[in-house]
Amino acid sequence: MKKNQSVIVLMSMLALHGCKVVNHHTVKLTGSAEMQGAEIHLPITTGHIYLSTHQLTEKDKEILKSILPFQCLKITSSEPFDMQNRAVHFRDFKFKKLPVGDSECGKIKVGTRISVTF
Numbered sequence: 696m697k698k699n700q701s702v703i704v705l706m707s708m709l710a711l712h713g714c715k716v717v718n719h720h721t722v723k724l725t726g727s728a729e730m731q732g733a734e735i736h737l738p739i740t741t742g743h744i745y746l747s748t749h750q751l752t753e754k755d756k757e758i759l760k761s762i763l764p765f766q767c768l769k770i771t772s773s774e775p776f777d778m779q780n781r782a783v784h785f786r787d788f789k790f791k792k793l794p795v796g797d798s799e800c801g802k803i804k805v806g807t808r809i810s811v812t813f
Contacts, residue, residue: 716773717771717772717773718771718772718773718774718775718776719769719770719771720769720770720771720772720776721767721768721769721770721793721799721800721803722737722739722740722741722744722767722768722770722803723739723740723765723766723767723800723803723805724737724738724739724762724763724764724765724766724767724768725738725739725740725764725765725805726738726764727762727763727764728759728760728762730748730760731745733747733748733749734746734747734748734784735748735751735756735759735760737759737762737768740803740804740805741778741781742778742781742782742783743781743782743783744770744782744783744784744785745782745783745784745785746759746770746785746788746790747784747785747786747788749786750787755790758792759790762792765795765805766792766793766795766800767792767793767797767799767800767803768790768791768792768793769790769791769793769799770785770788770789770790771788771789771790771791772785772787772788772789773787774786774787774788
């Protein structure tokens with residue numbers, strides 16, 4: 696009986712202290728990425744995403760700047776996709792540029808006009 700209680704307590708402690716909930720968000724861009732101070736602004740089908748540039752390398756910044764409309768990003772973050780006033784801010788995240796023919800990207804429908812900034 697004591698062994699079962701110890702296991703339950705140990706599992707509870709691990710769940711509370713060592714684990715982070717990770718969320719995966721796939722978004723489709725409707726315009727070009729823009730630098731805005733310490734953030735990169737990405738217009739998406741449902742609003743706008745602002746990604747903090749504090750932890751990004753120069754290579755990551757260039758990848759984000761080179762993404763074209765209709766391309767998709769998969770953002771992995773412990774932060775929820777909490778959209779307020781059609782905007783979401785991510786500070787602690789990782790991202791992956793999805794290939795053009797990705798099935799997950801194809802499921803996202805574009806309902807807004809596409810704009811490109813050169």
